[in-house]
Amino acid sequence: MLGWSDDRPLAEVLPKKEATALQKAFGYTTCMELLQHTPRAWSRHGSDVLADDAAEGDIITCVGSVLDVSVLQRDRTHITRVTISDGHNRFTASFFNSRWIPRVLTPGMRAMFSGKLNFYRGTPQLQHPDFLVLPGPGEKMAGSGSMKTIALYGDPDELFDDLDHIPIYPARAAMASWRIMAAVRHILATLDPVPEPLGEVPEGLVSLDEAIRGVHFPGPEGPGPHLERLKYNEALTLGLVMALRRLDTLRRDAPPMPPRDDAHRAGLLGALPYELTAGQRDVIDEITRDLEAGEPMSRLLQGEVGSGKTVVSLIAMLQAVDAGHQCALLAPTEVLVAQHARTLTTLLADAGLPVSVVPLTGSMSVPVKRQALLDIVSGQADIVVGTHAIIQDTVEFFDLGLVVVDEQHRFGVEQRARLRSKGRDGMTPHLLVMTATPIPRTIAMTVFGDLAVSTLRELPGGRQPIETFVVPEHRSSWVRRAILRIGEEVVAGRQAYVVCPRIEGPGGVLDVFDILGRGPFRDFHVGYLHGRMPAEEKDLMMRRFASGEVQILVATTVIEVGVDVPNATVMLIRESEMFGVSQLHQLRGRVGRGGHGSLCILHTLAAPDSEAYQRIHAVAETTDGFALAELDLIHRQEGDVLGTSQSGSARTVRLLNLLEDYAIIDRATGDAAALVERHPLLAQRLVLEIDRVDREFLEKS
Structure with missing residues (x-):
């Protein structure tokens, strides 16, 4: 968690049996990991909560009122069936050979139930669930299964004392929600006040200490303010990483590439058999200004399928070639490498331009690859088009000045950085990354926040619907x-x-x-x-x-x-x-x-x-790719969009919803940029404290 961590081992804070059970159920070994296991819902004063989005086979915890208790005898099996209502829906809980159940669960009682969800004729059912009766004033707690484990923390009747909202946690078969609740409450009772990592509480938000405690056990205000602060911290984490990347890029030197009116770039512009769209001209002007500067360009070019990104990238590459530098075009597949090499060669040949395009892929024959590597290191190759093979250490450029990455989502930051490190004399090559998959605003800020963004929306003339x-x-x-x-x-x-x-x-x-x-x-x-x-x-x-x-x-x-x-x-x-x-x-x-x-x-x-x-x-x-990008975000898990499925961890983004939390992300992105400008050392310290796995996720996203 940004700027703070509770690294106390669970085994030193909780009863040994409970620490072992939590590790077995979730893999948790520290208090911080358990504190980040946030509730999925909160039951207000024992009001009803049913897992509406649960699927068959899930272990769920729900709260409901007992409507009816019936007993059946089938052969030698004694079945107790309890009908429960959550206020909107009904579900049943079945108990086998538990003759004491009717004495404990009676109509009118409210209770929490935890077990595996099944459906019978459309009605949700729990078979032999653990349960915990929610006691009214002056009543004793009763329950089954893991009830005994709650007593390890003290008097079970005190578990629900002074609770405005009862947290309902994602659970496991051997780890009911109330068992998690008892462990979390014990950890929070032993936790010292959490210092504010940002020095002062951000305006309009609760303190980090309030958020960590209140997200589990909110007062009358509910969990909203506490969730908002924790989401803000997640967004600020991403924003700081991106802002520091931008700062690092600005501190480097790049070869300046002023455009020339008497060279290849101008020759191509004069020979194109069609007129560029207004959007293409605007983007070319943006790239031209970036390449003229002595700072490395870091730009994302997003555009609809067929919007003319390839010719824009070629114009940029020719500006680099005119200045005496080589270019590398990184593509995700060998089919696309061959396609790009043919397209670029044809465009250059039609314009009468003697610019060398050399493909490089991992499956090339040894003689062909050897010649390609020789052309690259000697400077004979002006534009190198390749798969990730061109990232390998064996590939040396004579003077790499511009890197173009096609279909950015197929490559990580680490791969971009390796190719960008192949500049000459300590110079950092300019970078242009392209994607035909339009990027929702929240993704652009959180994953591509270190890049300036250019967008092509128009389609060139002649394209048919x-x-x-x-x-x-x-x-x-x-x-x-x-x-x-x-x-x-x-x-x-x-x-x-x-x-x-x-x-x-x-x-x-x-x-x-x-x-x-x-x-x-x-x-x-x-x-x-x-x-x-x-x-x-x-x-x-x-x-x-x-x-x-x-x-x-x-x-x-x-x-x-x-x-x-x-x-x-x-x-x-x-x-x-x-x-x-x-x-x-x-x-x-x-x-x-x-x-x-x-x-x-x-x-x-x-x-x-x-x-x-x-x-x-x-x-x-x-056919609006930007509308479809938003639809894609709705249907896909955010972890997939962010790249966490590749890195194996979604721990940096646990609570942030990329569809609903735009305002939080927007604010945190601006605050991160301001913090890096005012206090870069503090920003670096905060980022260094991110968990190692989280750092790997951020570096590879």
Whole structure:
């Protein structure tokens, strides 16, 4: 937790049995870890709380009023069934061979129940749950299971004394919510006042000490103010890391690259066969000013699929080449490397510019790779296009001045930094990162806060709209019509993609290629492409498709980004529910790149009433990538968006909601920038105190 930590071992503060049980249930060994296990809900004065979003099989804790207690005898099994209401819904708790239950649980009582959730005819059920009767004034506490463990902390009847809200914790089968509550209350009772890490309490917020205590046991004000402060701390953590990165970048030197009117950059601008959009011109001006300065450029260029990012990046690279420097273009796949190398070479050749473009990938043959490395280290290569292979220590540049990273979300900060360290004479190369996945404002601030942001919203002239349709598998006539529609486009001289979610098995690339090639498309030239093919085979297939020799390409998402075949006008995405919102939008952007109207067909196996089906329909209804980015954030876990699934920890962001907490993030981002400017040493100290795993997450996001 930013600026403070409680590193006391649980075994030194709690009864040994409870410390061992908490470690077994959650892996916790310190008081800080348990204090960060925040409640999922709070029961006001024993009011009812049911886990509405719980799934079958989850261990849940809920609060309700006992409506009815019935006893059944089946053979030798004595069953007690308790009907409970949370004020809105009803659920049942069943107990087996526990004849004492009716004496303890009686109609009108309120109690907490903890157990595994099942459903019977739509009614939630708990089988043989632990329970704890919530005592009224002057009443004794009663319960089952882990009731005995509460007594380890003292008088169980005092557990609920003076509580305005009862915390309901995420629990485990062997660790009920009230057992966690007893442990947390004991830790807080032994905790010294928490010092304010920022020196003074931020205006309008509670102190950190109040927040840590109040998020577990709030007073009449409820948990809101305490959650807000803890969320602010999380956002401030991210903001400080980004602000310190910006400061570190500004302190470095970069090679100045003033534009020239008599060199390659001007030559390309004068030879383009189309007019740049106003957005492209604005972004080029921003990049030009950055490259002229003696400080390293750190800029993110986001733009819709097909908005013209590649030509903007080439103009920037030529400004670097004109100043006598090399450029590196980092792409996530070998297919995209080959595509970029061809596109850049064609643009330069058409403009009559003698600029050398050298591809470099890990699967190149030894002689070809050796020659590429020689061209790079000698300075013969002006622009190097490669996968992460160009990050390796064996790759040495003669004078690297600009790094361009395509599809930023495929690479981490660590990879960018390694490539950026290859500058000459202590100079830091300029950095331009690009993404066709528009970034919601909160993500831009928290993950890309060290980068200036440029946005391309317009599409170049000549781009045609893409119609999108959803085709459910159970509508067999629609599926047949989709296949016929692809054939009509090919007969008309166009080309098509068929995208599959896997390589092998039913519905995979090889299976679909075989079925289509022998069946409805037997009179067409059908090819296939997937990531396990050798690099030379992938490159050959893309060249055959780009030339029109292959009319229908069955592929995995290896064609998701960067592939540019203007004659492709139709795409069928099989089992589209297997892909994310942004991924579907990226795939769809592979068609509609020429002067012809285009079509995207989203095939799905999802049930019409499912969330996945609704998500697919939302993609079909709009081609606005920025709107879809917000939708993607709704449907994805925030940890995935932030990159925590790669680093294995989501511990830096536990409470912050990237959809709902924009105001908190916005404030914390500004406060972090001001703190770094006023007190950089304090900011560095606060960041250094972040947990080691959290630091790794922040460095790799």
